[in-house]
Structure formats: C-alpha cells, structure tokens
Amino acid sequence: MASDLHTHTSFSDGRLSPEELVAAAKEAKLSYIAITDHDTVDGIRHLYEQGLYPSKTLHIIPGIEFSCEVDEHDVHVLGYDFDIYNQDLVDKVTEISESRWARFSTMMEKLQELGYAITESDVLQIAGTSTSVGRAHVARALVKKGLASSIREAFDKLLEHGQPAYVPHYRISPEEAVALVRGAGGVPVLAHPKLVKDDTIVARMLELDFGGLEVYYPKHDAEDTARYKAMAEQRGLRLTGGSDFHAIPQREPSELGVFTVADELAEPFFHPPQAL
Secondary structure, rough: EEEEEEOOOOOOOOOOOOOHHHHHHOOOOOEEEEEEEEOOHHHHHHHHHOOOOOOOOOOEEEEEHHHOOOHEEEEEEEEEEEOOHHHHHHHHHHHHHHHHHHHHHHHHHHHHHHHOOOHHHHHHHHOOOOOOOOHHHHHHHHHHHOOOOOHHHHHHHHOOOOOOOOOOOOOOOHHHHHHHHOOOOOOEEEEHHHHHOOHHHHHHHOOOOOOOOEEEEOOOOOOHHHHHHHHHOOOEEEEOOOOOOOOOOOOOOOOOOOOEEHHHHHHHHHHOOOOO
C-alpha cells in the first residue's frame, strides 16, 4: 500500500475541500494521508468537527506547513501528529491568518493601482473556504478574468518577489515553528529541502530540534533523494515524503496517488483521536 504525507485542501491553497481530498485518497487506495495546509489547521479541524476524522477507511494524520524564511531563502516546516486544539499553536496560526488578510488587501490595492480590473470579491470567490488567502488565489483570479494567461505568468510578471504587486508577508522563524509543533506534542519535519536552494542552510536548519526530513518529493531527482536520505540518516531523523498535492492542473502531480511513499514512513505519525 501507499501513503502521502504532504497534501493541501481548500482551507489553504488547494482546490479540493477536506471531504473531497479524503474521497480522492480513498479512490487512490492510499493507506495514510496527512493534511498539511499552509499555516492553518482549519481543514483537519473541519473534518474532526464534522465527525469525519478519524475515518474508519483511511488513516488521516493531522499536519501543518509553516512558511518561514532564512537569509531570503524559503524554508518550510511541516508538523505532524499534534494536538490540533493546542492553544499556543491555535493562537499563532490565528495571528498569521490575520496578517495574511492585511497582506491580501495591500496586494489588491497594488494591482488596482497598476490598472488591473480585479476586486477582493473576485479573489474570495476563488478562495472559497480558505482562511489563508494568498498569491495563488490572486493568480487564479487573474487568469479567470483574462488578466493573465497562466498562473505562472501572473507570478512572473506581478506577484513574485521584486515584481510590482508583490507584498512581503509575516513569517515566523523556523525555530518558532519547530517549538510550536513540539509544544503541541507533534513531530517537526523540514520540508522539500531542495526548494531551500542552499544545502548549507538545510544543514544549519537540521541543527534545530527537527524529527524528520522530507526526503521523497516530486522535485527531488535520484541524486537529491540520495543526498537528503544520507543527511537524515546521519542525524537519526525520520525519512518522510509526499506529493505536495494541491489539485491544480498546472502543478504536478495533478492527481492524488501519482507520487506516494511507503506506508512504513507514515505509520509512526498515526495516533487517531477519540471520535466526537
């Protein structure tokens, strides 16, 4: 059997609702799936409060993906198997969510000043239930309105760092992210190390209290995987992996179950809560 430890729902920047993601995981015959929305646990909490987590037919692991930055490099911290109602973690993700709304408003002002006929309502129709509205939603709205030919073009011309509609956002430090996950009883994992784009920073980050490294990832080639596997094993870290599935057609993998990891990598993270 196969598992996926890195997926996103419509509560951050994925296209599928938590229910749809679970259905897709069952259709793909996955054993374990971790929901790792960006800077929020609202998706997994939604499933729990609807009586859909834990599930009798799919092992669901609560997760999160914190967006951090080190020396102008993106560093993402995954967290697994923690208390989704831990007060310190809930307070912090609420603070991050509030800062995202302020960033979103400023981004819209910039686009309108540049002459783009797009409103907050246009983006919110795309974002749906997301409490983590961000650039991906704005890019999709620009494409829908015919103001950009693709999501990639929207980022390259407007939304990337250094482009006219870019607005920096509030990020917590990797140290704080790791401490939050540990404090909530979970296991912090350094996400997709290749995307950090500097292995010296990766090595520096692994001096923190991480419990694992995301070795298996769609953008890691065989050489990358071997290198990061060695880094993890040298430090006694768990090997993890996942697809980073968003259900966005232009973003690989476009289907759940295309990129998976062995069940034994997921099993240690699975401790189901009591059902409501």
